[in-house]
Amino acid sequence: MIQETKFIQGQIFHREEGKYVEFKSIESQKPVKKIVDYAEQYIIGFLNASVEGDIYLGIDDSGTILGIALNRSQKDEIQKNITDKLRNIDPVISPTYYDIEIHDIYDMEEQKIENIYVVQLHTLRVEEDDLYRTSEREYWMYKTAEDSVYMKKASSCFKLSGEEINKESKMRYQKHLRKDLEKIDNKLLRDPKNILLLKEKAKIAEYMSDVQMVRETYEKMLTIIPNNPKIRIAYASAQEKFGDSESALAIINDGVKLDNNNQHYLKKLGEILFSSDRQSDAINAFKAALDINPDDYTILTQIGITLRELGNYKESLYFLNSALSKAPNYRAAKYEKKKTYSKMFQGGTGINKTY
Incomplete structure (x- = not known):
């Protein structure tokens, strides 16, 4: 004034x-x-x-x-x-x-x-x-x-300075998240089983890199609706993001035990195994998912990528071509196919034109 x-x-x-x-x-x-x-x-x-x-x-x-x-x-x-x-x-x-x-x-x-x-x-x-x-x-x-x-x-x-701006921005963002979290917690006091609020809380906790809060929030959601695959997969993805692949695997394996015919669980299981350099186990999980839905071109593509990492280039191309036969415009399959051909040339492997 x-x-x-x-x-x-x-x-x-x-x-x-x-x-x-x-x-x-x-x-x-x-x-x-x-x-x-x-x-x-x-x-x-x-x-x-x-x-x-x-x-x-x-x-x-x-x-x-x-x-x-x-x-x-x-x-x-x-x-x-x-x-x-x-x-x-x-x-x-x-x-x-x-x-x-x-x-x-x-x-x-x-x-x-x-x-x-x-x-x-x-x-x-x-x-x-x-x-x-x-x-x-x-x-x-x-x-x-x-x-x-x-x-x-x-x-x-x-x-x-640029570094100081980044630090200040991060601090302010964290402050903003804490304010949002406080509002959500106040609402949860009145409605503790509100899944939408709990999902929002889990997302904020993930942004804040609060591993303990993420775990507690997802565990609470799973006690309310234990058979919800989306929540379990999101929980596993969060643990994987934090670098805890073993916990992510345990979460998905629990889901598979509840429903071993769930394509989404098996696909996520394959993805976690793949990122953990367990390609052979990943192949088995992806193929189990593919048995449930043979037309899923995303799984066909993932199998092709995994086979390439194992050095099975021709078999990799077979699955990538199968993906493109289901979805001719699927860009990921096109890119991975080119990448596989490139690796074959680099390794001096002959190319069978039928693939």
């Missing part, structure tokens, strides 16, 4: 620089441009720090009120140019997030000094998950645009 203050030239301003306040003296021959640039950097810095802050332009680091020489036209330019530049901040901010005030300056006898001013920029505190970026974009040949991200900390406003 802009407060009424009388600025006396040469006196020490009553506020001090710190987390919420910044002073800048302006000695440039182009004061408007300098003021606009500072406005963008510091407003972004305050927004990213989630603090309500002020920057006073025309006061030096010691807090001495100096003022800036501005004519009427320049004062109008400052108001217009700051607003125009802040419209291009990414993400876009509302004009209600900040205020621009140009204060008169007085001499020791409290007489107004003509055409000398202090420019105050006030920024509201906002709670956002995104990082605000400047409107400045630099292009060089075919390089992508580069935006600047500023952060107000203590008595400085600094530009974040």
Whole structure:
């Protein structure tokens, strides 16, 4: 909030620089441009720090009120140019997030000094998950645009490096997920067996890499509907993503015991075995799935890939061609077929034209 203050030239301003306040003296021959640039950097810095802050332009680091020489036209330019530049901040901010005030300056006898001013920029505190970026974009040949991200900390406003931006973005994303998780947990208190809420919770826990929460949430879902293959397969996929292939196998094998005629279980079992370099076992799982649905071209393709990894190129091509006979436009089978031919040539294996 802009407060009424009388600025006396040469006196020490009553506020001090710190987390919420910044002073800048302006000695440039182009004061408007300098003021606009500072406005963008510091407003972004305050927004990213989630603090309500002020920057006073025309006061030096010691807090001495100096003022800036501005004519009427320049004062109008400052108001217009700051607003125009802040419209291009990414993400876009509302004009209600900040205020621009140009204060008169007085001499020791409290007489107004003509055409000398202090420019105050006030920024509201906002709670956002995104990082605000400047409107400045630099292009060089075919390089992508580069935006600047500023952060107000203590008595400085600094530009974040690429690594710092990534860390800050990750931290904010985690914060956003924790907020969503809190909302879901509150709803689950009223409806603890809501599968949709539990699925959402499991997904968030996976994004947060919280292995324990993922396990507990899926186990709860399986106590509610133990025979649901989609939940069990999603559970296994999450464990596999965390690098725990043995747990993923155990989850799917439990599903196979419940329903050994479920194609989806057997296919997922083959995929986990394949990624665990157990290709021979994977072949058996895929073929068992294929026995249930001989027309599944995705399983035919996976068998072809697995056979190629075992060095059985001709048999691999047989299954890939079978997949394409079922689905002529299936791109994965086309790609794997080309890859298999390439490996055959590299290995010096002769190609039988019937494949």
